[in-house]
Amino acid sequence: KDASPFTVGRLFTLTTWLLEQEKREVIDSEVAIVISSIALACKQIASLVNRAGISNLTGLAGAANQSGEDQKKLDVVANDVFANCLRSTGRIGTLASEEEDVPVSVEGSYSGDYIVVFDPLDGSSNIDAGISVGSIFGVYDPSEECRVDELDDAEEVLNKCVLNVCKAGSELLVAGYCLYSSSTVLVLTVGDGVVGFTFDALVGEFILSHPDIKVPDKGKIYAFNEGNYGRWEQGVKDYIDSLKDESKWGGTPYSARYIGSLVGDFHRTLLYGGIYGYPADTKNKTGKLRLLYECAPMSYLAEQAGGLGSTGTQRVLDLVPEKIHQRVPLFCGSKSEVEYLESFFK
Numbered sequence: 001k002d003a004s005p006f007t008v009g010r011l012f013t014l015t016t017w018l019l020e021q022e023k024r025e026v027i028d029s030e031v032a033i034v035i036s037s038i039a040l041a042c043k044q045i046a047s048l049v050n051r052a053g054i055s056n057l058t059g060l061a062g063a064a065n066q067s068g069e070d071q072k073k074l075d076v077v078a079n080d081v082f083a084n085c086l087r088s089t090g091r092i093g094t095l096a097s098e099e100e101d102v103p104v105s106v107e108g109s110y111s112g113d114y115i116v117v118f119d120p121l122d123g124s125s126n127i128d129a130g131i132s133v134g135s136i137f138g139v140y141d142p143s144e145e146c147r148v149d150e151l152d153d154a155e156e157v158l159n160k161c162v163l164n165v166c167k168a169g170s171e172l173l174v175a176g177y178c179l180y181s182s183s184t185v186l187v188l189t190v191g192d193g194v195v196g197f198t199f200d201a202l203v204g205e206f207i208l209s210h211p212d213i214k215v216p217d218k219g220k221i222y223a224f225n226e227g228n229y230g231r232w233e234q235g236v237k238d239y240i241d242s243l244k245d246e247s248k249w250g251g252t253p254y255s256a257r258y259i260g261s262l263v264g265d266f267h268r269t270l271l272y273g274g275i276y277g278y279p280a281d282t283k284n285k286t287g288k289l290r291l292l293y294e295c296a297p298m299s300y301l302a303e304q305a306g307g308l309g310s311t312g313t314q315r316v317l318d319l320v321p322e323k324i325h326q327r328v329p330l331f332c333g334s335k336s337e338v339e340y341l342e343s344f345f346k
């Protein structure tokens with residue numbers, strides 16, 4: 001494939017980038033439509049998040065999600081926004097969301113039947129304090145058994161879809177996130193590197209701002225919730241102790257940065273290098289983050305940017321979820337820091 005002609009400076013929007021990828025036969029028009037609908041959802045959610053404090057959208061929704069986490073009002077609204085934008089494409093067969101107990105078969109799809117997994121608003125507990133939050137998404141090809149044109153046996157289709165939604169991250173067609181922060185940044189991969197688009201409210205478009213994101217091979221920052229240190233297994237404790245031991249790093253220990261919002265912590269790790277980690281601990285015995293719609297898409301992005309995504313002992317992208325909301329430990333970011341972490345599990 002010819003090198004991408006894109007350079008920052010000329011006004012390249014997400015739409016022109018998608019058309020270019022279609023011309024290079026990296027994606028087809030169906031996938032381009034699905035990505036465009038996700039971008040529309042992210043624009044809407046950005047507006048809702050930025051105005052949460054003045055539109056009575058902060059606070060709790062009064063219910064809990066399947067993972068037992070209190071849903072914020074915006075969690076529910078963001079989930080509806082994502083689902084509605086995706087449904088309107090007519091290309092979606094199944095949705096699997098952090099906010100839905102089970103996968104949702106989409107009626108009325110007439111082409112594509114794609115599977116979309118997403119966390120519509122990750123880190124939403126930060127919203128009331130105005131701290132960065134984000135949406136995370138992944139797109140899979142449908143599996144034959146999961147085509148949902150006949151909804152007569154919804155139960156059987158649902159069961160099949162549950163099985164078919166559970167695919168290894170290595171099969172992802174698209175993975176990405178949208179960061180709602182000092183700027184709204186949509187970062188995605190279609191399997192040919194990682195690009196980033198910054199939202200320009202003046203034109204209402206995502207403008208190409210990061211034409212080729214590569215995570216530095218080595219960083220100087222680690223993002224772990226050290227409040228859990230006492231609950232970690234010894235290998236993780238030894239790893240973090242090592243990063244803080246300045247005698248090992250030429251007199252400059254690593255810096256700790258942790259905002260409790262995966263998308264914000266991951267985005268900084270992707271651009272600046274270092275490692276984000278959410279280990280298993282005595283309370284969260286298999287970790288806290290969900291494999292299907294958090295760990296796999298982030299690991300796919302990390303690998304596409306030249307980094308790694310690991311559970312400490314396994315490559316995240318090799319794992320096939322057994323349950324929709326299955327949790328796994330996640331260590332992702334620069335090759336150097338993740339491989340060093342893995343050496344503490346050997």
Ligand code: P6P
Pocket residue numbers: 122123124125225260261262263265288289
């Ligand atoms: P803790 C937010 O709830 C989240 O899923 C991620 O966005 C974030 O990295 C992590 O959990 C924070 O968890 O236990 O450190 O508050």
